[in-house]
Amino acid sequence: MSAGRTARERVRAELIREITGIARRQLATEGAAGLSLRAVAREMGMVSSAIYRYFPSRDDLLTALIIDGYNAVGEAVERADAKARADAEAGDGAEAGDGGFAGRWLAVCRAVRGWALEHPHEYALLYGSPVPGYTAPDDTVPAAVRDTVVLARIIGEAHAAGALEPAGPCPPALAGDMARVRAAVSMDVPDEVVAPALTAWAGLYGTVSFELFGQFNNVIEERAAYFDHTMTLLGRLAGLKA
CATH class of the missing domain: 1.10.357.10 (Tetracycline Repressor, domain 2)
Incomplete structure (x- = not known):
């Protein structure tokens, strides 16, 4: 496995951890029904389309x-x-x-x-x-x-x-x-x-x-x-x- 691929995988894993961490905080404030990929993206400073590379839908995040x-x-x-x-x-x-x-x-x-x-x-x-x-x-x-x-x-x-x-x-x-x-x-x-x-x-x-x-x-x-x-x-x- 190349060093570049390993670095990309580490970055991806870190982003996924950040996304799910924010989503857990959403659970506390909005409940599962209010979970929103767009809201997670906003908190991360990402465009909405970028987060779909990691979770194609709300159901995938859930x-x-x-x-x-x-x-x-x-x-x-x-x-x-x-x-x-x-x-x-x-x-x-x-x-x-x-x-x-x-x-x-x-x-x-x-x-x-x-x-x-x-x-x-x-x-x-x-x-x-x-x-x-x-x-x-x-x-x-x-x-x-x-x-x-x-x-x-x-x-x-x-x-x-x-x-x-x-x-x-x-x-x-x-x-x-x-x-x-x-x-x-x-x-x-x-x-x-x-x-x-x-x-x-x-x-x-x-x-x-x-x-x-x-x-x-x-x-x-x-x-x-x-x-x-x-x-x-x-x-x-x-x-x-x-």
Whole structure:
């Protein structure tokens, strides 16, 4: 690769970072529906036509922001699980003895909440109301499931270690759905394990959304304590021994 091409690629990557950075600030002030390539170009001092070399449409920019957001959540979750797993392996107490699965689950949940509280507008783009006229393309999926793959790994390892207590049988009518979930996150466990794990995962994001979007206002004051308690209950639902 020539030095000139490398320099051009660095400049392009830097411009893309600047464009997406400005777009994230727009999310905070205008919301996803108000995202405008022309407004981004104005802030950068570019003519509108120039920005289309990097993002041909608003939807392309939205897709880039969505992929970046999912990857950021995924990275936060992966780091949290790696640390919790290392801590459990290094310990010599009960948590180390049972693989630390419940502790890893709680660490992952806290990572999701922490990222959401630090990046509320990006979280809203991912998990809030759909953007009118926009449909996320399939290339967002690998980033979108990074966090879920971590949960699948925790549950799968707990199941393999005999450290899981499933809630009960899964209705046969859900067999097709559970098969699709397994395929999406490479989860090699039976339906009665998949179903409660999926419920716990949905409960995690539901609890975070309630906090972030104001449903807990004037009701729940001890947010962190409530969150940890709820995640512990959801972990038990998924079969993780506290």
